[in-house]
Amino acid sequence: MSLGAASGDLPGTGGGNGAVPGGELSRPSVAMTSQQRLRPSPNKDHTPDSYDDLQLDFSPAIFSSLERYLPSTMLGVSRDDKVKFMRGILLKYLPHGERNRAQRHREYRQKIISNYQPLHRDIYIMHPSAFFVPTFLKAINDNTEESLRNIMSEPSPGVFTFEMFQPQFCELLLSEVKNFEQWVNEVRFRIMRPNTMNKYGAVLDDFGLETMLDKLMEQFVRPISKVFFHEVGGSTLDSHHGFVVEYGNDRDVDLGFHVDDSEVTLNVCLGKQFSGGELFFRGTRCDKHVNTGTHSEEIFDYSHVPGRAVLHRGRHRHGARATTSGHRINLLLWCRSSMFREMKKYQKDFSSWCGECLREKKERQQQSVVATRSELLRREGESKA
Numbered sequence: 369m370s371l372g373a374a375s376g377d378l379p380g381t382g383g384g385n386g387a388v389p390g391g392e393l394s395r396p397s398v399a400m401t402s403q404q405r406l407r408p409s410p411n412k413d414h415t416p417d418s419y420d421d422l423q424l425d426f427s428p429a430i431f432s433s434l435e436r437y438l439p440s441t442m443l444g445v446s447r448d449d450k451v452k453f454m455r456g457i458l459l460k461y462l463p464h465g466e467r468n469r470a471q472r473h474r475e476y477r478q479k480i481i482s483n484y485q486p487l488h489r490d491i492y493i494m495h496p497s498a499f500f501v502p503t504f505l506k507a508i509n510d511n512t513e514e515s516l517r518n519i520m521s522e523p524s525p526g527v528f529t530f531e532m533f534q535p536q537f538c539e540l541l542l543s544e545v546k547n548f549e550q551w552v553n554e555v556r557f558r559i560m561r562p563n564t565m566n567k568y569g570a571v572l573d574d575f576g577l578e579t580m581l582d583k584l585m586e587q588f589v590r591p592i593s594k595v596f597f598h599e600v601g602g603s604t605l606d607s608h609h610g611f612v613v614e615y616g617n618d619r620d621v622d623l624g625f626h627v628d629d630s631e632v633t634l635n636v637c638l639g640k641q642f643s644g645g646e647l648f649f650r651g652t653r654c655d656k657h658v659n660t661g662t663h664s665e666e667i668f669d670y671s672h673v674p675g676r677a678v679l680h681r682g683r684h685r686h687g688a689r690a691t692t693s694g695h696r697i698n699l700l701l702w703c704r705s706s707m708f709r710e711m712k713k714y715q716k717d718f719s720s721w722c723g724e725c726l727r728e729k730k731e732r733q734q735q736s737v738v739a740t741r742s743e744l745l746r747r748e749g750e751s752k753a
């Protein structure tokens with residue numbers, strides 16, 4: 369079985385929802401003069417603005433970090449002007465095709481956000497006590513490996529499951545998604561699907577939930593990933609792609625074998641009633657080994673339960689079996705680490721997380737033990753002779 373790599377939005381991009389600072393995409397709107405060169409080292413005394421509330425094509429955190437490198441003449445200008453200036457710099461590093469894609473996607477989101485009327489505004493802002501079950505909240509607040517282990521089960525290595533959302537929150541999110549889809553149909557808006565593998569479902573980031581989902585990643589997924597997925601950038605997750613997938617007779621039926629475009633994936637079943645739809649896992653692999661065989665200990669099937677989350681590495685190969693009756697809707701948060709992706713470019717051995725790299729490494733070690741042993745025996749034989 370050859371497997372797909374599901375891809376979603378623009379990797380490494382993301383931002384908040386809200387006002388869109390003006391300015392065209394391809395060129396800095398604030399001209400760069402010689403006094404406006406970036407500083408060679410960051411200004412540690414400067415406290416940068418927050419860019420969390422803006423709809424941007426790069427993560428707001430990147431803008432805050434870059435602001436420390438701005439020339440002193442730029443520090444006094446308005447936040448919008450700083451954004452224009454910094455976007456101009458960042459865009460130079462995107463290939464041309466991606467720049468156009470980024471622009472089109474930004475316009476698409478802008479169109480939705482300025483026209484769609486949310487049904488439940490409460491879910492657009494992170495309210496931990498209203499969203500999460502108390503056991504989950506307590507474990508996060510205690511923030512120790514033990515408190516997290518206490519609420520988790522790890523039925524197969526690298527697959528963690530735990531109670532996460534309150535039923536009431538699942539219902540509100542389901543009805544918001546339904547309302548958005550009704551609006552899309554009414555106004556005959558062309559909807560972009562979550563990834564290359566789904567014909568149904570919706571991107572939550574596209575209709576205003578991006579800021580809330582950023583908080584979900586930063587405050588809830590990252591602390592868990594830091595403990596359990598440190599080796600794949602779990603502590604440096606800095607962007608996400610958030611969406612819902614929908615299965616049933618009149619929706620997508622199943623999902624093929626694939627890896628996600630994420631370092632860590634949070635998958636929470638929102639409901640409703642269904643049978644089938646099990647997730648099947650088949651071991652974690654790097655790019656080079658993605659199509660290698662599965663070992664029996666890597667085979668694991670999981671049945672979704674509403675409100676319950678599954679957390680796994682994006683590179684953990686998986687798929688979803690047919691939902692044979694009813695409707696199944698799941699929230700997916702593909703969490704990415706730009707730092708991990710950058711570091712990965714310079715590495716070849718991923719034995720800390722790739723099952724096949726690990727097998728090869730052990731084989732090399734075994735061979736070297738055998739070679740050393742036979743060399744010692746040979747020398748012993750020589751000295752006796």
Ligand SMILES: O=C(O)CCC(=O)C(=O)O
Pocket residue numbers: 374613623628635647686687688698700
């Ligand atoms: O249907 C599911 O639960 C799995 C979805 C999934 O793996 C994905 O969208 O990447």
Ligand SMILES: [Fe+2]
Pocket residue numbers: 374626627628633686
């Ligand atoms: Fe997936």
